[in-house]
Amino acid sequence: MDLGMAAKRYETLADDIAASIARGTLKPGDRLPSVRQARASRNVSAATVFEAYYLLESRGLIQSRPRSGYYVAAPPTKARAAVPTAPSQPDGQAREVKITDLIFDMLQAATRREVVPLGSAFPSPLFFPLPRLGRALAASATHLDPWSTVEHLTPGSLELRRQIAQRYLLDGVRADVDEIVVTNGAMEALNLCLAATCKPGSAVVVESPCFYACLQALERQGLRAIEVATDPRTGVDLEALDTILVRDRPGAVWVMTNFQNPLGGSMPAEKKQALVDLVHRHRVPLIEDDVYHELYFDPQRPASTKAFDRDGWVLHCSSFSKTLAPGYRIGWANAGRFAREVAQQKLGASLATSIPVQLALASYLERGSYDRHLRGLRARLRTQRDVYAAFIGDVFPAGTRVAHPDGGYFLWVELPEGCDALALAQRALAEGISVSPGPIFSPAGAFRNCVRINFGHPLDARVEAALTRVGEMAGG
Amino acid sequence: MDLGMAAKRYETLADDIAASIARGTLKPGDRLPSVRQARASRNVSAATVFEAYYLLESRGLIQSRPRSGYYVAAPPTKARAAVPTAPSQPDGQAREVKITDLIFDMLQAATRREVVPLGSAFPSPLFFPLPRLGRALAASATHLDPWSTVEHLTPGSLELRRQIAQRYLLDGVRADVDEIVVTNGAMEALNLCLAATCKPGSAVVVESPCFYACLQALERQGLRAIEVATDPRTGVDLEALDTILVRDRPGAVWVMTNFQNPLGGSMPAEKKQALVDLVHRHRVPLIEDDVYHELYFDPQRPASTKAFDRDGWVLHCSSFSKTLAPGYRIGWANAGRFAREVAQQKLGASLATSIPVQLALASYLERGSYDRHLRGLRARLRTQRDVYAAFIGDVFPAGTRVAHPDGGYFLWVELPEGCDALALAQRALAEGISVSPGPIFSPAGAFRNCVRINFGHPLDARVEAALTRVGEMAGG
Numbered sequence: 011m012d013l014g015m016a017a018k019r020y021e022t023l024a025d026d027i028a029a030s031i032a033r034g035t036l037k038p039g040d041r042l043p044s045v046r047q048a049r050a051s052r053n054v055s056a057a058t059v060f061e062a063y064y065l066l067e068s069r070g071l072i073q074s075r076p077r078s079g080y081y082v083a084a085p086p087t088k089a090r091a092a093v094p095t096a097p098s099q100p101d102g103q104a105r106e107v108k109i110t111d112l113i114f115d116m117l118q119a120a121t122r123r124e125v126v127p128l129g130s131a132f133p134s135p136l137f138f139p140l141p142r143l144g145r146a147l148a149a150s151a152t153h154l155d156p157w158s159t160v161e162h163l164t165p166g167s168l169e170l171r172r173q174i175a176q177r178y179l180l181d182g183v184r185a186d187v188d189e190i191v192v193t194n195g196a197m198e199a200l201n202l203c204l205a206a207t208c209k210p211g212s213a214v215v216v217e218s219p220c221f222y223a224c225l226q227a228l229e230r231q232g233l234r235a236i237e238v239a240t241d242p243r244t245g246v247d248l249e250a251l252d253t254i255l256v257r258d259r260p261g262a263v264w265v266m267t268n269f270q271n272p273l274g275g276s277m278p279a280e281k282k283q284a285l286v287d288l289v290h291r292h293r294v295p296l297i298e299d300d301v302y303h304e305l306y307f308d309p310q311r312p313a314s315t316k317a318f319d320r321d322g323w324v325l326h327c328s329s330f331s332k333t334l335a336p337g338y339r340i341g342w343a344n345a346g347r348f349a350r351e352v353a354q355q356k357l358g359a360s361l362a363t364s365i366p367v368q369l370a371l372a373s374y375l376e377r378g379s380y381d382r383h384l385r386g387l388r389a390r391l392r393t394q395r396d397v398y399a400a401f402i403g404d405v406f407p408a409g410t411r412v413a414h415p416d417g418g419y420f421l422w423v424e425l426p427e428g429c430d431a432l433a434l435a436q437r438a439l440a441e442g443i444s445v446s447p448g449p450i451f452s453p454a455g456a457f458r459n460c461v462r463i464n465f466g467h468p469l470d471a472r473v474e475a476a477l478t479r480v481g482e483m484a485g486g
Numbered sequence: 487m488d489l490g491m492a493a494k495r496y497e498t499l500a501d502d503i504a505a506s507i508a509r510g511t512l513k514p515g516d517r518l519p520s521v522r523q524a525r526a527s528r529n530v531s532a533a534t535v536f537e538a539y540y541l542l543e544s545r546g547l548i549q550s551r552p553r554s555g556y557y558v559a560a561p562p563t564k565a566r567a568a569v570p571t572a573p574s575q576p577d578g579q580a581r582e583v584k585i586t587d588l589i590f591d592m593l594q595a596a597t598r599r600e601v602v603p604l605g606s607a608f609p610s611p612l613f614f615p616l617p618r619l620g621r622a623l624a625a626s627a628t629h630l631d632p633w634s635t636v637e638h639l640t641p642g643s644l645e646l647r648r649q650i651a652q653r654y655l656l657d658g659v660r661a662d663v664d665e666i667v668v669t670n671g672a673m674e675a676l677n678l679c680l681a682a683t684c685k686p687g688s689a690v691v692v693e694s695p696c697f698y699a700c701l702q703a704l705e706r707q708g709l710r711a712i713e714v715a716t717d718p719r720t721g722v723d724l725e726a727l728d729t730i731l732v733r734d735r736p737g738a739v740w741v742m743t744n745f746q747n748p749l750g751g752s753m754p755a756e757k758k759q760a761l762v763d764l765v766h767r768h769r770v771p772l773i774e775d776d777v778y779h780e781l782y783f784d785p786q787r788p789a790s791t792k793a794f795d796r797d798g799w800v801l802h803c804s805s806f807s808k809t810l811a812p813g814y815r816i817g818w819a820n821a822g823r824f825a826r827e828v829a830q831q832k833l834g835a836s837l838a839t840s841i842p843v844q845l846a847l848a849s850y851l852e853r854g855s856y857d858r859h860l861r862g863l864r865a866r867l868r869t870q871r872d873v874y875a876a877f878i879g880d881v882f883p884a885g886t887r888v889a890h891p892d893g894g895y896f897l898w899v900e901l902p903e904g905c906d907a908l909a910l911a912q913r914a915l916a917e918g919i920s921v922s923p924g925p926i927f928s929p930a931g932a933f934r935n936c937v938r939i940n941f942g943h944p945l946d947a948r949v950e951a952a953l954t955r956v957g958e959m960a961g962g
Contacts, residue, residue: 141628154616194670336635337635359677362813367842
């Protein structure tokens, strides 16, 4: 559905109904008007009513009963789950990474649409303005200047790099378009940044736990990983990092300071500044994977490490894959002093990024509906965070701890000690449910009793049944 | 221009005129009808006449004279240039590769449209059906199934892999769609194949000379290169290769057996078979960069190494970038026994290839106009080969040798001994002309008196002036 186009009317209707529930005008168990009634009384289309009810349902405010209609839901039960608070305590050893074989089949299976995507890395594709993007792509493709197929090779379309630079202004960052290299998604950007800064055999500091794709990138480039102690809410321990920088002289530090995957935590702005100061002092490149930056839930936009980067030691990577255009594969590296090396790596790795797709995104961004789409997406994900956390609190075993992220779409779930998340993930997959087990987020295979749950899909009956089943497996 | 749609009318007109020239009805120096006259007498549009004359001009049959019109050209003078015949004689040492810094600025400068693209890696973007592809992309993008953005992740769209497998049938190859991984162009495919088969420090056998991007890929992956003696017409010396395989036990062999870049030579089918037998015997992966396969000039389609590959040791890479869709960045690896490793590398390197673009190509190929487009493209390039070779024979210094490729769009030009191609390339670029100097095709920096000339752009007055100027520089 195209949130950019149709958002206003159904959101207004949903907000009206939500307000009635909040005021008590509509009480738990009350039946909502039928779609036909609401359509007539509000003078809106059936689709608008349906969308509004669907949104309220995803927020947990109403429930559908088969062949009966929509009813105001009972307020969520108080979650039994607490929030994890203890920082991780990795041993600080540099390790060769061997993760790909473990996770490859699991990840591949999770891309099938019949699998319940609790382990998915993506939010629901229904949440993105794909038809509007499609029209932008149609226009860019049918009016493609043939010479642009040569001129917009690496570092990429100047128009798109300008649009990206404009978004950096929102974070108070004056990005230099000459330091931006357009890539095939953030994943390629991160690989290129690693290759531009490290030699095979180098050590790279990673969070504990860290995103498994970071480990895949290290493995394929023959790099070793050093896990650094990480607070689930505020990110890496800077003292521990300082010790490692002195002791191991790593080739780079890889972090996600906003809505870290999988923990969901974010560094406060002052800590970001201290982190950037630290890597400046040690002259170590800081590679930031910042793909969830735009998915914040608080009114205040989070800071960017790039805002504190005066000497170009931060290689800031992001994409549109999680926020706007899944499957289009457009990302970038804003690579500071390493921009030339990253562009060289890009030429050698894949020459260029698809040019009609770059131009389509530039044109979409220029029209200015990105922010409206993001507002809708953030509100939806924020609601789903609460609904999922409450539901998991209800159906997972006692002693479970669930993170409370302020952005993104992942819940880090600590199951009671003794639970084997790898075995759980295998059993769940056999029943058509994917979950991401903790050990894939650690080169040492730690976090054996943790799972990452994706809350980026509406909590419908299928997802409820899947979560309930995973809770049963975890409990038994 | 859209060859698929508009080809017929102007090609018919051009063929009629060409026949009149061949019969002697029109003689050298005769003036052709003006565009207005031809339009009226043929009942076609001015654009059609223009296109027909343009095509005849690119074939060297007619010439425009400023403010006067088009005239039948004199038959090409006999080229003074001979064809290079001696195989290269590299020293067989394994070398670290350091080429990127040398060529990066040169390659970047050559992408500017105001530079005469004699050194370009691409044929003219005007030769491709970009409007028709654009319509296919418009359709795939506006009707994108949101779930396809997850399901068509690596290894890629099943529809596109099926279309690719069908083209393999033309070469007598039964390709397994499960062994095909869709990539961001052939460049990514080749990188992934290297990473799937070699470890940092491994040696890779390369042709002498070989495509510079092969050397870039080796450099970025920390691989060493061993050059093997290569015949300019028939490819690598299999005895020399056998010796290297025994002595150095390399991680892989990288070849282009069809219209090798830069030499233009092709292995005869029996030699391809012997090559595949050889790597089977030594159990060494053969990585084939086969991006020019479809651009053959003879009536007979060339063989594919993959046709002789019974045990999956051939990793066959190609793309649509040189034949159909420049700038779209769609390629693939048909990776035999290494398919799983290549897919894992793809996931780790860039996760996936742009999904609307994959679907657009699948839909274009399904409609069956690819072969018609290719027939037109081959005829055009074949003509340009002759026109360029004759022109170079006229304006380059005595003693120049020019290859005679049976496909592709590169002429390998050996200048007289003592010419410094690197200096020549720098001087030419300062005057707005790109050429590719021989040393960038060799890890040892050999071929100092050679240049590669792209004949994939119409030989118009601007290109004539550029070739003339390069010939002067080479002579003085």
